[in-house]
Amino acid sequence: LGGFGHNLQEMLRSAEASISVSVLLLRMAVLFLAGSLVAIVVLGAAGILVGTLLGLVPYVYYSSKARGRSKKMLEQLPEALDLMSRSLQAGLGLSDAFKLAAEEMDMPLAGEFGRVFEEVRFGREYRDALLGMVSRNPRLFELRIFVSSVLLQRETGGNLIEILNTISSTIRNRFLFDAKVRAMTSEAKFSAIILGCLPLGV
Secondary structure (H helix, E strand, O other): OHHHHHHHHHHHHHOOOOOOHHHHHHHHHHHHHHHHHHHHHHHHHHHHHHHHHHHOHHHHHHHHHHHHHHHHHHHHHHHHHHHHHHHHHOOOOHHHHHHHHHHHOOOOHHHHHHHHHHHHHOOOOHHHHHHHHHHHOOOOHHHHHHHHHHHHHHHHOOOHHHHHHHHHHHHHHHHHHHHHHHHHHHHHHHHHHHHHHHHHHO
């Protein structure tokens, strides 16, 4: 299915779904056909619209689940980076820092960090383990930055503690900026909703 199938696969991976793209499309097709047949009997030709909406339910469900998981991971990431930074300052290695973050953090980030630790412990290269974590979470640009920074530091050297602190601070500043933008635009959005609904209400 080209790029469309690739996007569906990334969405299912981000949602930690246990189904494949073909199963998802099959469920959508079955719901569309069943919903359309029933709705056409009741509503006539307009039932096709009902069937289309029903067929989109699996896609909307997994897409919403993937967005929620990515959002939760992004909220956990600054705290996890701070924890890893403190563990490195205490003299632990990078593997132990991943293990500590996996033990102290909640899911889903704990599962991802724990998987990286286990893969490295069983002999997988750091690059492959970290890039695997990125491929499982393609929607998290901040996680990609973290992985790129760690890999670059391992190849060229540098202060990893300072790098982690900088990334953590940047993510928190972004949260603050987004909150300010939402607060500043909320009045305009509310006014637009009122003005848009006013003609219908009248």
